[in-house]
Amino acid sequence: MMIAIIFAIIYGRDAIDKTFRKHADETIGESFVADFQEYYKKDPKRTVRITVIVISSAILLIGCLYWVFAKTNLLKLIGISLR
Numbered sequence: 001m002m003i004a005i006i007f008a009i010i011y012g013r014d015a016i017d018k019t020f021r022k023h024a025d026e027t028i029g030e031s032f033v034a035d036f037q038e039y040y041k042k043d044p045k046r047t048v049r050i051t052v053i054v055i056s057s058a059i060l061l062i063g064c065l066y067w068v069f070a071k072t073n074l075l076k077l078i079g080i081s082l083r
Helices: 002-020 028-042 044-071
Strands: none
């Protein structure tokens, strides 16, 4: 089991380094922006599709959270009363 865990840590770290090509002096935001620009240069349509999917997912998640908290008695069940 320990060998499998060590192998997973080494392989995972190597895969992350190859995938994101992050430098030690970059922040997460700078790395994300650089990757996003690279994706856009390779295929602008794919970048637009990814952006639309992310925004649509966020809207769906917010709508679901609104429904759960506003239309059900979940807040009352956990002891929070907003009214």
